[in-house]
Amino acid sequence: MPRATATTLRKANLAVARAYPGESGERQPVHTVYGGAHLFRSDLAPKLGAVALKALDEHAPDAASLANALGLEGDAVFAQVIRDRVVAKLRREPVEDFRVDFEDGYGNRPDAEEDAHAASVAELMAAGLTAGTLPPFVGIRIKPLSAELQARSLRTLELFVTALARATPRRLPPNFAVTVPKLMTPVHVSTVASACEALERKLKLPKGAIKIELMIETPQSILGPDGTSPLRSFVEAGGGRVRGAHFGTYDYTALSGITASWQHMRHQACDFAKHMMQVALAQSGVFLSDGATNIMPVPPDVHRAWKIHFEDVRHSLVNGFYQGWDLHPAQLPTRYAAVYSFFLSARPAATVRLRNFVEKAAQATLVGDVFDDAATGQGLLNFFVRGLSSGALTMDEARETGLSVEELQSRSFLQILENRKRR
Numbered sequence: 001m002p003r004a005t006a007t008t009l010r011k012a013n014l015a016v017a018r019a020y021p022g023e024s025g026e027r028q029p030v031h032t033v034y035g036g037a038h039l040f041r042s043d044l045a046p047k048l049g050a051v052a053l054k055a056l057d058e059h060a061p062d063a064a065s066l067a068n069a070l071g072l073e074g075d076a077v078f079a080q081v082i083r084d085r086v087v088a089k090l091r092r093e094p095v096e097d098f099r100v101d102f103e104d105g106y107g108n109r110p111d112a113e114e115d116a117h118a119a120s121v122a123e124l125m126a127a128g129l130t131a132g133t134l135p136p137f138v139g140i141r142i143k144p145l146s147a148e149l150q151a152r153s154l155r156t157l158e159l160f161v162t163a164l165a166r167a168t169p170r171r172l173p174p175n176f177a178v179t180v181p182k183l184m185t186p187v188h189v190s191t192v193a194s195a196c197e198a199l200e201r202k203l204k205l206p207k208g209a210i211k212i213e214l215m216i217e218t219p220q221s222i223l224g225p226d227g228t229s230p231l232r233s234f235v236e237a238g239g240g241r242v243r244g245a246h247f248g249t250y251d252y253t254a255l256s257g258i259t260a261s262w263q264h265m266r267h268q269a270c271d272f273a274k275h276m277m278q279v280a281l282a283q284s285g286v287f288l289s290d291g292a293t294n295i296m297p298v299p300p301d302v303h304r305a306w307k308i309h310f311e312d313v314r315h316s317l318v319n320g321f322y323q324g325w326d327l328h329p330a331q332l333p334t335r336y337a338a339v340y341s342f343f344l345s346a347r348p349a350a351t352v353r354l355r356n357f358v359e360k361a362a363q364a365t366l367v368g369d370v371f372d373d374a375a376t377g378q379g380l381l382n383f384f385v386r387g388l389s390s391g392a393l394t395m396d397e398a399r400e401t402g403l404s405v406e407e408l409q410s411r412s413f414l415q416i417l418e419n420r421k422r423r
Helices: 003-019 044-059 063-070 076-092 111-131 150-167 186-203 231-237 249-255 268-281 302-318 329-359 374-390 395-399 405-410 413-421
Strands: 031-036 097-101 137-141 176-180 211-216 242-247 287-289 324-326 365-367 370-372
Touching: 044 063, 044 076, 044 302, 044 329, 063 076, 063 302, 063 329, 076 329, 111 150, 137 150, 137 211, 150 186, 176 186, 176 242, 186 211, 186 231, 211 231, 231 242, 231 268, 242 268, 249 268, 268 287, 302 324, 302 329, 324 329, 329 374, 329 413, 374 395, 374 405, 374 413, 395 405, 405 413
Parallel strands: 031 097, 031 324, 097 137, 137 176, 176 211, 211 242, 242 287
Antiparallel strands: 365 370
16 A cells, blocks of 8 residues: 555544544433432432332332333343332432523522522532532533523623632532533533633643533534534534533424424424434534433323333333433332333343354354344444443343453443454
8 A cells, every 4th residue: 555545544544433423331310310400409419319218119119010001022031120120229329410400490580599509509509519419410400501591601600600619619529510401503612611611720630530411402503504413513613521411302393393282202393303413423422311201200190201201211211322311209210110111021031142252253153044244243232331331231231142241341342352262
């Protein structure tokens, strides 16, 4: 190969690698629970877990009733495993991600009132950090950076982070993020990124400590006026801070002209937008999250609401969205039931495929009527990595693939094969 050709290819391949670094390898929460800032308490997560357990005991006191309510496929043993793991999760870690909301869940209030809540919620979050009652992921959602609300939005961000850093002191909770809603232009993201950078300097926080998550909930955030998708430019505008992108079901469908009675998670307009998100942000390292089911599981229609939520979550999972939003504590049982049944029902076949594939060291394999080649390996490994991180699968179940704990934790199929070749 001519040297000039090799140089050109090397530069091109490096550019592709920089643009598409692949999945981050970090844990992704299976959901984001959000609630108004005025309702936040330092021990909110365990309290939500207690409410969720109470709802489960009242409306699905045994595995059979849960399976019947959700339409779970599988036998009685499978249903019992699902319920047992849901109960264990609700006792151990009921909430994985919580977003204190200063937007829709809070509303527009006098400036003095929002100022006071920004400071008081920061102190409560600091207390939760000290007491160990915060979820593993936590953050705030500010108001949009529209002409009417931009000053209020940035003021809340500054007041909250300043009060939190001073109360801890100078220590943010692990996996802290600020969520930016109703994006219309990359300037919205770059403005928040600049504000975060200024706060880190002022408060002597580590650079990059404040992560950003994006709300993709306008048609303009899917397709810009020039006919191209601005999604990658949103991420780039964050200067390396953007951790996730969340789809906003109801704002998006409303702005797309869909009437209220047809605004739901499985509408084809939502599937189109989410597929655009997948294509634009594939292999970027940015987590993708689906939206929320707005049918609340409250008497007398708990089972109906549970079934809708269960099917919504499963639809998300089937389509590659491993995170979504929950609005009510009684949605937690169905969130985990959907996630766990999704992974556990597919585990036997995935185990055989991955074990056979690894044993043949990247040679193409035929298991039943499914042909696996090297491109499939990482996808199979990702299935088990996500199943483990969500709590759906145990390490013993994952090790039935023939992979060691260290290999599973590596999260890299190529690295596993390379290491095995050296043996």
